[in-house]
Amino acid sequence: MSTSRSLTRRRRTVAAIAATLALGVLAACGDDEPGDAAGDPTSQAADPTTDTASPTVQPETSDPATEVPTDAPGPDVIPVYYVGDTPQGDRLFREFTQASGVDKLVAAAAAVTTGDPVDPDYRTLWPTGRFASVEQADDAIVVGLADDTWLTRGRLDRARARLAVQQLVYTLQGTIGERLPVRVELDGQPAGTLLGIPVRDGLKARPQLDVLALVNITEPAEGSVVGKRFTASGRASSFEATHIWQVEDASGKVVLEGSAMAEGWIDKLWPWEVEIDARKLPPGRYTFVARTDDPSNGEGGGPTEDTKRIRIE
Structure with missing residues (x-):
């Protein structure tokens, strides 16, 4: 060498x-x-x-004495x-x-x-x-x-x-x-x-x-803080490009749910994005869930899901 x-x-x-x-x-x-x-x-x-x-x-709060030059x-x-x-x-x-x-x-x-x-x-x-x-x-x-x-x-x-x-x-x-x-x-x-x-x-x-999971959440990220209205996004390959999203409270109870459409399906993972209106929920800690649709009712192994713990302000 x-x-x-x-x-x-x-x-x-x-x-x-x-x-x-x-x-x-x-x-x-x-x-x-x-x-x-x-x-x-x-x-x-x-x-x-x-x-x-x-x-x-x-953004992070920093000490002016240790701030990085702009x-x-x-x-x-x-x-x-x-x-x-x-x-x-x-x-x-x-x-x-x-x-x-x-x-x-x-x-x-x-x-x-x-x-x-x-x-x-x-x-x-x-x-x-x-x-x-x-x-x-x-x-x-x-x-x-x-x-x-x-x-x-x-x-x-x-x-x-x-x-x-x-x-x-x-x-x-x-x-x-x-x-x-x-x-x-x-x-x-x-x-x-x-x-x-x-x-x-x-x-x-x-x-x-x-090799990839069939649904993946990009935002909100794990541990992030969101407002009463926030955007969720990620990638998925789900039946007819539709997947389920849910918000669960600390006990695991589903308190909000809906569906989102990706830009495609079958051949690869495609981007998806959905606006979440959580104004009826009190501030606190929740879990955001994205789950593929499962038309087989579990016969194909069941849906794939990804979860992110969040705090709603």
């Missing part, structure tokens, strides 16, 4: 540790749906069906894919976060491997560890392994190992907004496997309906 490459790897290692500390919660306080080009590795940036708006960030670059918004339970088994759910002062690919990889989602229903499949380097080349996203630990799948079965690899691929491709293959290296040479999955030819994103 050359001296220059060793220095690069050491810098990336420090950055990977810093990324874990720099990651912050993306608070959804508006009605913008992040563009699929930024969060969906199987979509084209020029696809007219995509929404290119970015999530809004909750000309400093803002934090990067990163789509991180985590694993959650569905009727189809483990699937990937998307959660947005922020990273400051570190390369966004390094931060994205650190978020996947440290597995610290805001939503308690999400988790990572990755064993303890970190990547030595993560960088974008002209023709690929290149991740460097710190050692040979992740060449084998360890305690993961093959299905979970395959999904863990897709968790990484979707996150890194979504972070740069391009469908570049992910190339894995060890000591500067191509690795043959990652978690026991062959990777010598590069890793590509599998079709959305094979």
